Amino acid sequence: MISVTAAMQQIAACRTSWGTEQVQPEQATGRVISEALTDQEGNKLLDTGTRINFQHLALLVSAGIRQLKVHRPPRAAILTVEGDTANNFTIAGLLEQNGIIPETNERATGPKKLEAAMKEALETDLLVICGEEGVHKVLQELGVEQVFHKVRAKALKSFWLGYSPTKTRVMVFPANTFSVQVGGKLFLESYIRACWQLPAVRPWLLPFMENRSAVSSFDEFVPAMMVNKNGLKIKGLHFPKTAELAAAAQAHGFIYHSTDAGSLEPGSLVPFYPWVEGVSPAVNGQH
Numbered sequence: 249m250i251s252v253t254a255a256m257q258q259i260a261a262c263r264t265s266w267g268t269e270q271v272q273p274e275q276a277t278g279r280v281i282s283e284a285l286t287d288q289e290g291n292k293l294l295d296t297g298t299r300i301n302f303q304h305l306a307l308l309v310s311a312g313i314r315q316l317k318v319h320r321p322p323r324a325a326i327l328t329v330e331g332d333t334a335n336n337f338t339i340a341g342l343l344e345q346n347g348i349i350p351e352t353n354e355r356a357t358g359p360k361k362l363e364a365a366m367k368e369a370l371e372t373d374l375l376v377i378c379g380e381e382g383v384h385k386v387l388q389e390l391g392v393e394q395v396f397h398k399v400r401a402k403a404l405k406s407f408w409l410g411y412s413p414t415k416t417r418v419m420v421f422p423a424n425t426f427s428v429q430v431g432g433k434l435f436l437e438s439y440i441r442a443c444w445q446l447p448a449v450r451p452w453l454l455p456f457m458e459n460r461s462a463v464s465s466f467d468e469f470v471p472a473m474m475v476n477k478n479g480l481k482i483k484g485l486h487f488p489k490t491a492e493l494a495a496a497a498q499a500h501g502f503i504y505h506s507t508d509a510g511s512l513e514p515g516s517l518v519p520f521y522p523w524v525e526g527v528s529p530a531v532n533g534q535h
Contacts, residue, residue, distance in 0.1 A: 325369035
């Protein structure tokens with residue numbers, strides 16, 4: 249069993265290249281450039297690993313850039329074998345936010361259907377599986393090699409990473425939907441960013457607003473809101489177990505409460521992972 253940090257490092261170390269392609273500036277929004285761009289005089293315009301957003305387009309056009317080389321998105325497949333079908337939407341949404349359209353997104357139940365679906369999915373570059381029932385046995389039979397299994401975190405305790413003989417990277421998440429949300433942000437996004445030479449997924453360190461005791465011997469993730477009240481702070485959301493997904497949807501992201509940190513007190517610096525870049529904090533504690 250490894251730590252969350254070690255898991256993210258091993259996932260990044262498994263990065264690969266999905267190839268590159270040439271696109272015109274008007275087709276480049278959201279894409280990541282695979283080599284630095286220079287103007288006709290050789291002056292650098294943009295660094296390798298820059299994700300092209302709207303503010304870059306004027307520069308490209310004014311500099312006379314007619315084509316640029318960008319990273320090709322991977323062929324991706326999603327399989328759900330148990331749990332809520334919301335998991336399919338969660339993973340597909342995260343992939344699509346990164347410009348990746350999954351080729352298959354299906355639910356596979358029963359040994360024969362699962363094996364057939366996995367055989368087909370292993371022809372892609374990236375396979376994400378939600379749920380574990382019968383999965384590890386089929387992966388072994390199909391020759392998929394394990395990189396690591398089990399993470400020292402309550403929501404991701406049974407996470408599994410491996411690769412097939414065809415070099416398909418395979419991630420197996422627990423069936424719990426909040427686990428899929430957190431794991432998608434930490435692990436799946438880490439892998440995509442590493443493959444595209446983007447900066448690693450890193451938390452913000454923000455002061456916690458309240459007291460919180462560790463309730464598990466494993467590290468925990470808690471939906472949280474940023475609050476701009478006498479400076480930027482972070483507040484954990486309180487909710488019954490049945491409202492976990494509603495809390496996650498209302499949150500700006502989640503905190504990572506490591507068992508090594510012990511109990512949290514007001515002012516304790518806590519790692520906070522926003523769901524998306526550019527989230528806006530509440531002002532004066534109002535949402």
